[in-house]
Amino acid sequence: MKNSAALKRQMRYQQWVEEVKDFNSRPKDMTVREWCALHDIKPPTFYDHMRRVQDYFAGQLQSIDESNQMVVSEPTFVELPPAITEPKPVMPGVASIICGNARIEISEDISEEFLLKLIGAISHAQ
Structure with missing residues (x-):
C-alpha cells in the first residue's frame, strides 16, 4: 500500500512539473489568469502546484548534497x-x-x- 501512495504522489508531481513547463512556455503577453482559465485551473491551485514542485526539487538538491557531498549554499561575495x-x-x-x-x-x-x-x-x- 505504501508503494501505491508513493507512486500516486510521484505521478502528481510529474503532472505538476509538466504543468509548470507548459506555463513557462506560454506566450509572453499571456497573463497567469488567462493561462489558468485556458487550462481550467484556478490561479491559487496553480500557485500551490508550482510551490510544491519547487519544494520537491529543493528537497532533491538536499538529497544530492547528503549523498554526493555537493554543497548548495547562499551566494558568497569575495x-x-x-x-x-x-x-x-x-x-x-x-x-x-x-x-x-x-x-x-x-x-x-x-x-x-x-x-x-x-x-x-x-x-x-x-
Whole structure:
C-alpha cells in the first residue's frame, strides 16, 4: 500500500512539473489568469502546484548534497584586489611591453633569433 501512495504522489508531481513547463512556455503577453482559465485551473491551485514542485526539487538538491557531498549554499561575495593601475618598475636591463594588465618583460640576455621571432609574432598580431 505504501508503494501505491508513493507512486500516486510521484505521478502528481510529474503532472505538476509538466504543468509548470507548459506555463513557462506560454506566450509572453499571456497573463497567469488567462493561462489558468485556458487550462481550467484556478490561479491559487496553480500557485500551490508550482510551490510544491519547487519544494520537491529543493528537497532533491538536499538529497544530492547528503549523498554526493555537493554543497548548495547562499551566494558568497569575495573581495577582489583592485585592478593594476600603475605598472611595477622595470628592472635594469629589461625591456617591458605593457598592454592593459598584460606585461611582457624581455631581459638583456635574450637571443637575437628569439627576439626577431617575438617581434614578428607581435607585428602579425596587430
